[in-house]
Amino acid sequence: MSTYQAIVVGAGFSGAVMAERLASMLGWKVLVLEQRSHIAGNCFDKKNEQGITVHQYGPHLFHTSKPRVWEYLSRFTTWHPYQHKVLARVGEQLIPLPFNLNSLHLVYPAEQAQALERKLLDLYGAGAKVSILKLRETAEPELAELADWIYQNIFVNYTMRQWGIKAEDIAPDVLARVPVVLSRDDRYFHDSYQAIPAAGYTALISSLLSHQSIDVHLQQNALQRLKLEQGQIWLDGEPFSGKLIYTGMLDQLFDYQFGELPYRSLQFVFRQLDYPYYQTATTVNYPNAPDFTRITEFKHILAESSDGSTIVTEYPQDYDKNDPEKNIPYYPVFTADNQRCFEKYKELSAQYQQLIPLGRLAEYKYFNMDDAVDNALQQFNRLCDKMTDVGKKA
Numbered sequence: 377m378s379t380y381q382a383i384v385v386g387a388g389f390s391g392a393v394m395a396e397r398l399a400s401m402l403g404w405k406v407l408v409l410e411q412r413s414h415i416a417g418n419c420f421d422k423k424n425e426q427g428i429t430v431h432q433y434g435p436h437l438f439h440t441s442k443p444r445v446w447e448y449l450s451r452f453t454t455w456h457p458y459q460h461k462v463l464a465r466v467g468e469q470l471i472p473l474p475f476n477l478n479s480l481h482l483v484y485p486a487e488q489a490q491a492l493e494r495k496l497l498d499l500y501g502a503g504a505k506v507s508i509l510k511l512r513e514t515a516e517p518e519l520a521e522l523a524d525w526i527y528q529n530i531f532v533n534y535t536m537r538q539w540g541i542k543a544e545d546i547a548p549d550v551l552a553r554v555p556v557v558l559s560r561d562d563r564y565f566h567d568s569y570q571a572i573p574a575a576g577y578t579a580l581i582s583s584l585l586s587h588q589s590i591d592v593h594l595q596q597n598a599l600q601r602l603k604l605e606q607g608q609i610w611l612d613g614e615p616f617s618g619k620l621i622y623t624g625m626l627d628q629l630f631d632y633q634f635g636e637l638p639y640r641s642l643q644f645v646f647r648q649l650d651y652p653y654y655q656t657a658t659t660v661n662y663p664n665a666p667d668f669t670r671i672t673e674f675k676h677i678l679a680e681s682s683d684g685s686t687i688v689t690e691y692p693q694d695y696d697k698n699d700p701e702k703n704i705p706y707y708p709v710f711t712a713d714n715q716r717c718f719e720k721y722k723e724l725s726a727q728y729q730q731l732i733p734l735g736r737l738a739e740y741k742y743f744n745m746d747d748a749v750d751n752a753l754q755q756f757n758r759l760c761d762k763m764t765d766v767g768k769k770a
């Protein structure tokens with residue numbers, strides 16, 4: 377019989393927060409099974425020989441407007457204040473992204489920019505954030521032309537490359553993440569809390585997992601140890617009576633019985649430079665480059681000084697579970713068909729009372745880090761409520 381009351385599969389943000397709550401609030405003994413040789417999932421970071429903290433699976437910039445998430449995480453880390461800025465290279469120009477009033481004045485001649493600004497402010501109000509798809513609906517001819525310029529120069533090619541499908545086929549929420557902003561605020565995010573864990577994400581996750589009732593086992597293929605059959609969960613060949621918190625892909629957990637759910641993967645190409653700076657912003661997007669989307673220079677994030685620099689270029693690609701170069705799922709692909717397929721897996725998962733699918737992969741959702749934390753906290757509360765109900769009925 378297992379001594380654990382919960383098994384958490386995956387040591388990323390979702391799994392780590394849930395493990396921490398179960399251990400510290402309920403006093404449960406928790407086993408975390410992680411397939412990689414390190415914790416922290418795709419937030420994993422570490423200092424390289426140049427003394428620069430590199431995000432191994434692409435840039436992670438924490439931001440939230442949820443005080444409860446901020447307060448919760450602040451128990452496990454101190455913060456390095458950081459406001460993320462992104463520039464987009466369009467033709468020969470570098471313009472602030474999200475496209476804002478400063479971008480407008482860089483792209484259009486002064487008088488025309490002024491006229492467009494007035495029309496935008498009249499229609500939507502100062503400070504408004506308007507999704508590009510909404511802006512494209514405008515009947516006003518000059519604004520329609522501006523919307524078309526932004527759509528064609530910023531969104532169409534980048535989105536095609538990022539997702540492998542046309543911009544009109546991806547869920548509108550995806551493009552709405554980068555709205556047109558009617559202000560001169562050049563920050564990428566506008567949340568009330570924006571900062572990076574001062575000692576890095578790996579240290580933060582390590583702190584979450586440091587409770588004495590949590591055991592973390594790395595390089596574990598959880599699916600080889602678990603079996604789900606007729607509503608019952610088995611661990612190492614014995615019936616398991618605790619909770620299974622699963623943060624991997626639901627289609628894989630259920631042996632792809634309704635087909636494979638599409639994911640998007642990325643190839644990261646790192647370069648170490650022997651000069652101090654490559655670019656002025658942390659991230660520069662290349663909306664119209666042939667095969668990559670953006671370049672990030674890490675030293676900007678924690679303001680680390682060094683003679684050299686490290687940059688990473690992102691090349692999107694389809695996820696392929698059988699190809700070691702493409703077998704890391706980074707994003708679910710948000711289309712109506714894929715959502716329908718996911719719903720089948722979700723229904724099946726509901727037949728297992730002990731099972732809690734959790735996080736970006738298992739819930740097939742575009743969670744930011746703060747959403748993942750908030751969602752894990754809420755799922756934990758829901759679990760507590762259910763246990764109280766059962767207790768009351770007993």
Ligand code: UDP
Binds near residue numbers: 538
């Ligand atoms: N996007 C775009 N051009 C850009 C930046 C973003 O078309 O220069 C679109 C693209 O479809 C992308 C989505 O907006 O997937 C969301 O961008 P975000 O920066 O939030 O993506 P993430 O950082 O999560 O990859």
